[in-house]
Amino acid sequence: MLVLDFAMADSSPSRAPSPILETLVVGAGVAGLSCAGALRRAGRGVVVLERAHDVGGRCATRRFDGQAVDFGPLFAHGHHPDFLRVLREVDAHPLRDWPRRVEGGGPPCQPGALEPTVRRVAFAQGMKALPRHLAQGLEIRLETRVTALRAFDGGFEVACGEGEPLRCRDLVLALALEQTRRLLRTLEPFPQSAGLQAVLGLFGSVPCLTVLAGYALDAPAPDWDVLYPETSDVLQLVAQDSSKRVAPRFRTFVAQARPKWSRQRLDVPPAQWSRELLEEAADHLGDWAATPLWTYPHRWRYARLSPTSELAGPLRIDFPGGARLGLAGDVFSPGGGLQAAWLSGTRLAGRLTQEPS
Ligand SMILES: Cc1cc2nc3c(=O)[nH]c(=O)nc-3n(C[C@H](O)[C@H](O)[C@H](O)COP(=O)(O)OP(=O)(O)OC[C@H]3O[C@@H](n4cnc5c(N)ncnc54)[C@H](O)[C@@H]3O)c2cc1C
CATH class of the missing domain: 3.90.660.10 (Polyamine Oxidase; Chain A, domain 2)
Structure with missing residues (x-):
């Protein structure tokens, strides 16, 4: 696993799993990076997990x-x-x-x-200059593919292949629509899962x-x-x-x-x-x-x-014990493309910095 810390280039990988991270963002595309950056600016602890060897996703x-x-x-x-x-x-x-x-x-x-x-x-x-700019100051773990999710009371466990599972309170999926749906299936069943899959299945x-x-x-x-x-x-x-x-x-x-x-x-x-x-x-x-x-x-x-695929905004789903699941990505803002991906990420960060009512 590579750890890329755009803030501290000299920092060495830490293998000790943190007990419960505040926020994990899966996907270092424009949506994940904009979400992570806004959370960090709001004072939240955030780690980004990216399967590829560099940031940017489709902005390549x-x-x-x-x-x-x-x-x-x-x-x-x-x-x-x-x-x-x-x-x-x-x-x-x-x-x-x-x-x-x-x-x-x-x-x-x-x-x-x-x-x-x-x-x-x-x-x-x-x-790629755009995602590289958005990645400044973030802790990003490259070559870290998330393979399965599990909810527990108060948080999520995130499996990354053979590596040690990570735990977090807030979990953000910022992936292509089909990749989000696939990972969500590993989290099932949860109360909103059937409805969520049905809604996301309308788009492609x-x-x-x-x-x-x-x-x-x-x-x-x-x-x-x-x-x-x-x-x-x-x-x-x-x-x-x-x-x-x-x-x-x-x-x-x-x-x-x-x-x-x-x-x-x-x-x-x-x-x-x-x-x-x-x-x-x-x-x-x-x-x-x-x-x-x-x-x-x-x-x-x-x-x-596809041209008719767009939701009005990102989704935040509250789980038992104060854990929150956030969904961002280009489908979660009108218009699609880079602007939608970026907006979905920053708007989701805004929703995650609001405490549950
Ligand atoms: C050929 C092409 C042309 C395009 N043209 C335009 C255009 O003209 N205008 C425009 O606005 N948009 C265009 N787009 C679309 C635009 O690139 C995307 O809408 C935008 O980049 C999506 O960003 P995102 O962050 O939502 O998703 P992504 O960029 O897909 O980011 C998701 C990230 O998650 C990572 N990931 C996936 N699964 C896992 C996993 N299990 N574990 C860890 N990491 C994972 C991926 O590697 C990726 O880095 C184009 C795209 C392509 C491919």
């Missing part, structure tokens, strides 16, 4: 020879003043209003992302097969940042990712597939679907685009919420 950036390429959201967009303030605070080179050059009449990934009233920003260092995420492709810098540069093809059954979009980078070494493109096409190929070997996706992209870019210097395919099983 990968480096190729030092060059960042975003393979989750390409940019953040929103209108809520608090979310926009956080985006301004990120210690990274902002690219305001990216993408400036948009081509094609296909739909953006999130409805409304390109509306004139919505602010957009990307970061030259990659979108869509998959997105994504391929990143790198070319020599003298490859042709299209005159757009993002292309949303109108007629393709395959491509949701192609982004010229290198247009976000300062002094790029490669011309890079990101191709994201449409949900239906992705769903049909979830179990197909990546070499096959990434070739098909690039061939489709080459129809728009030119034949040269079918033979990149390198590619990186990524299968997002739960990429974005």
Whole structure:
């Protein structure tokens, strides 16, 4: 298990289980980090558990020879003043209003992302700059996958694979919807479980097969940042990712597939679907685009919420003995996406800092 303490880089892992932690947050995506940060600012003790080797979840950036390429959201967009303030605070080179050059009449990934009233920003260092900013000062245990939950009077026991189970009073699940439902099943039965599963079962995420492709810098540069093809059954979009980078070494493109096409190929070997996706992209870019210097395919099983999936706010469920279960994540705020994830986390923190009546 890795312990990443963004506040104290020198701190060494502590294996002694604390008797009962005040709050455990499962998931170091934007929702979990915003919740944990707000709880910490309110003076609460909070530890974040994350299965991956880094923070960010779907807000993901990968480096190729030092060059960042975003393979989750390409940019953040929103209108809520608090979310926009956080985006301004990120210690990274902002690219305001990216993408400036948009081509094609296909739909953006999130409805409304390109509306004139919505602010957009990307970061030259990659979108992971946002979760890294949110992670500052938090105690985050990486490579810690939560496998089961159990309630006891006054708290929760959280099993992390082979590791020592952790105990806490307040437990926050800040995961993709389907992952939340799966973990909640391990907590059953509790009085609200059937109703909760029924409500959450009304919603769902869509998959997105994504391929990143790198070319020599003298490859042709299209005159757009993002292309949303109108007629393709395959491509949701192609982004010229290198247009976000300062002094790029490669011309890079990101191709994201449409949900239906992705769903049909979830179990197909990546070499096959990434070739098909690039061939489709080459129809728009030119034949040269079918033979990149390198590619990186990524299968997002739960990429974005389906368009009608949204709840008005995060959920807090009170358990016997003063324990509280909180649910945050992009489904727990209107609109979906990064803004919804961030808002759900901060709003849940507000609900957890209210004592039970
Ligand atoms: C290809 C793609 C394109 C997108 N485009 C846009 C866009 O244009 N605009 C927009 O606003 N949004 C977009 N999104 C959606 C946006 O990325 C998400 O809505 C947002 O990042 C969700 O944040 P979250 O914190 O709710 O969940 P996540 O980011 O999924 O965070 C959950 C975290 O929990 C961890 N985890 C899961 N299970 C466990 C476990 N058992 N134990 C411990 N940790 C666990 C995961 O590793 C992850 O880090 C896109 C997403 C993808 C994939």
